[in-house]
Amino acid sequence: xxxxxxxxxxxxxxxxxxxxxxxxxxxxxxxxxxxxxxxxxxxxxxxxxxxxxxxxxxxxx
Numbered sequence: 001x002x003x004x005x006x007x008x009x010x011x012x013x014x015x016x017x018x019x020x021x022x023x024x025x026x027x028x029x030x031x032x033x034x035x036x037x038x039x040x041x042x043x044x045x046x047x048x049x050x051x052x053x054x055x056x057x058x059x060x061x
Contacts, residue, residue: 002061007054008033018058 003014004021011028015021030037 002058004058004061006032007050007057008036015058018055021058022054 001014001016002021003012005012006025006028008029009032011032013021013024013028015024036042
């Protein structure tokens with residue numbers, strides 16, 4: 001089990017896999033960072049970059 005901080009604040013989420021960690025982080029993101037989640041200027045490429053950066057953080061932990 002890995003525990004990583006949110007990429008935008010000090011909140012943490014746990015997960016055995018990157019997908020588990022993402023699922024655990026999703027409610028926090030939706031509540032604390034709703035503005036980011038609903039930002040219509042974000043593209044599919046932005047989402048893919050976020051996934052790649054955070055997967056690398058998860059793998060390194």
